[in-house]
Amino acid sequence: MALLFANNNSLSEITELPSGISGGALNLISTQTASASASLEFSLDDSYDSYIFKFYNIHPATNSVQLTFNLSTDGGSNYNVTKTSTFFRAYHNEDDAGAGLTYDTSGDLAQSTGYQWLTRISSSDNDHASSGYLHLYNPSSTTFVKHFIARFGETHHLDRAHDIFVAGYGNTSSPITNIKFQFSSGNIDDGIIKMYGVS
Amino acid sequence: MALVKHNNNSISDLTSAGQLAQGKMTLISSQTASGSASIEFTSGIDSTYPIYRFEWINIHPSASGQDFQFNMSTDSGSNYNVTKTTTYFTAHHNESGSYSNLAYASGEDLAQSTGNQTLQYYTHTDNDNSCSGFMYLYNPSSTTFVKHFMSNSNASVVDGVPYSNNSFSAGYGNTTSSIDAVKFVMSSGNIDSGTIKLYGIKGD
Numbered sequence: 001m002a003l004l005f006a007n008n009n010s011l012s013e014i015t016e017l018p019s020g021i022s023g024g025a026l027n028l029i030s031t032q033t034a035s036a037s038a039s040l041e042f043s044l045d046d047s048y049d050s051y052i053f054k055f056y057n058i059h060p061a062t063n064s065v066q067l068t069f070n071l072s073t074d075g076g077s078n079y080n081v082t083k084t085s086t087f088f089r090a091y092h093n094e095d096d097a098g099a100g101l102t103y104d105t106s107g108d109l110a111q112s113t114g115y116q117w118l119t120r121i122s123s124s125d126n127d128h129a130s131s132g133y134l135h136l137y138n139p140s141s142t143t144f145v146k147h148f149i150a151r152f153g154e155t156h157h158l159d160r161a162h163d164i165f166v167a168g169y170g171n172t173s174s175p176i177t178n179i180k181f182q183f184s185s186g187n188i189d190d191g192i193i194k195m196y197g198v199s
Numbered sequence: 200m201a202l203v204k205h206n207n208n209s210i211s212d213l214t215s216a217g218q219l220a221q222g223k224m225t226l227i228s229s230q231t232a233s234g235s236a237s238i239e240f241t242s243g244i245d246s247t248y249p250i251y252r253f254e255w256i257n258i259h260p261s262a263s264g265q266d267f268q269f270n271m272s273t274d275s276g277s278n279y280n281v282t283k284t285t286t287y288f289t290a291h292h293n294e295s296g297s298y299s300n301l302a303y304a305s306g307e308d309l310a311q312s313t314g315n316q317t318l319q320y321y322t323h324t325d326n327d328n329s330c331s332g333f334m335y336l337y338n339p340s341s342t343t344f345v346k347h348f349m350s351n352s353n354a355s356v357v358d359g360v361p362y363s364n365n366s367f368s369a370g371y372g373n374t375t376s377s378i379d380a381v382k383f384v385m386s387s388g389n390i391d392s393g394t395i396k397l398y399g400i401k402g403d
Contacts, residue, residue: 103299
């Protein structure tokens with residue numbers, strides 16, 4: 001084993017904290033960076049009873065598309081879990097011409113295996129992107145449906161701020177093994193998704 | 200001082216991180232319901248953190264049609280009766296797709312009431328039904344300000360056509376006394392099962 005040396009009052013090459021020191025309850029599991037990616041996929045297990053995904057500047061290759069997700073119970077072979085969900089948003093135009101709070105039936109699902117919207121009409125303008133979070137509860141449960149709660153800030157293609165609220169459940173008592181993010185059309189041009197386990 | 204030795208690329212026997220960066224969210228305690236009348240957090244809510252976060256996971260009631268609620272205490276849990284003024288709104292969508300709405304629910308808010316605040320309206324007992332969500336409680340140890348809280352919870356509900364219910368509650372405990380305990384209950388009956396976790400969150 002190589003000797004490890006203190007380095008300017010830090011310790012180099014250390015990969016594990018001692019048990020007496022908490023690393024915090026939000027444990028980073030993986031980070032994926034899109035680069036003209038068709039989708040980004042993550043694996044889940046029973047290590048944690050809830051998972052949080054954080055999205056940073058998700059930028060589509062195609063204009064006027066939705067960032068979406070789906071769930072898998074078979075290791076990612078199929079992303080087709082039945083879902084029922086709600087979708088509503090607050091919005092305000094840059095020219096102050098419109099603002100409001102409204103339920104949006106185009107973004108919800110009723111026992112559908114299709115992809116769930118997380119954004120509404122994302123813009124591919126160079127400086128436009130979406131950021132937010134998705135909280136997925138107890139995906140490994142074999143008893144309960146799988147709740148999710150998300151909130152996103154989106155720059156709409158009509159130069160409008162969107163504050164988007166999404167929640168629902170994967171209507172299955174099978175464990176969720178994988179989650180996939182993709183745009184409704186075109187690639188994820190750029191952006192970062194981080195997956196955390198909450199201990 | 201005893202020597203601290205490297206152990207398989209970990210550092211053994213250290214009990215403090217000193218100036219090492221740790222996570223900003225720290226688990227303080229976790230409680231699991233099992234036919235419980237309530238779940239109370241009577242320790243760990245103090246001036247250590249400016250923000251506290253509660254997470255509830257798969258809260259399942261023993262009786263149908265009951266609300267999942269909370270209250271706060273300023274006397275270590277002897278009384279849960281802090282005066283509160285709050286808001287509550289929800290989004291619904293049923294599994295047939297025949298009904299959806301976004302609405303303020305005036306029956307679930309409080310106006311200077313010491314009663315329990317609803318976090319999730321109308322939970323049901325079907326085996327696979329539950330609610331999961333979170334609540335932030337800000338600066339509970341302040342002796343200057345009222346005590347703000349914000350929550351978001353989702354429930355699967357089987358009552359006629361099953362539906363998803365996304366609930367938002369926020370408001371403040373209208374007291375300048377320190378909050379030192381929080382209790383979660385169903386509006387009637389027990390919390391049949393589920394887990395509630397208390398986290399402390401550091402500021403920057």
